Amino acid sequence: MGTMNFSIPDxxxxxxxxxxxxxxxxxxxxxxxxxxxxxxxxxxxxxxxIDRILARLPxxxxxxxxxxLKTRDELRAESDDAHGTAAR
Numbered sequence: 001m002g003t004m005n006f007s008i009p010d011x012x013x014x015x016x017x018x019x020x021x022x023x024x025x026x027x028x029x030x031x032x033x034x035x036x037x038x039x040x041x042x043x044x045x046x047x048x049x050i051d052r053i054l055a056r057l058p059x060x061x062x063x064x065x066x067x068x069l070k071t072r073d074e075l076r077a078e079s080d081d082a083h084g085t086a087a088r
Contacts, residue, residue, distance in 0.1 A: 020028055 016025070
């Protein structure tokens with residue numbers, strides 16, 4: 001198992017030691033580090049996905065707001081008809 005050394009503000013150190021006085025602090029810190037790594041990995045994946053979407057944006061077909069609203073209304077009407085909830 002590896003060892004890491006960090007400098008942290010005294011108030012955080014004192015609060016941590018007080019809060020977790022009877023717990024395995026090494027295990028707690030390891031879990032916090034694991035969560036931080038997972039969070040950073042998810043952020044990288046999200047950023048990469050956004051970059052891929054933005055790169056494809058110039059080739060995306062253009063659709064007007066009016067066309068989008070018309071299609072939405074048509075789909076809602078079809079759904080209402082299928083479920084017998086059409087406006088009367």
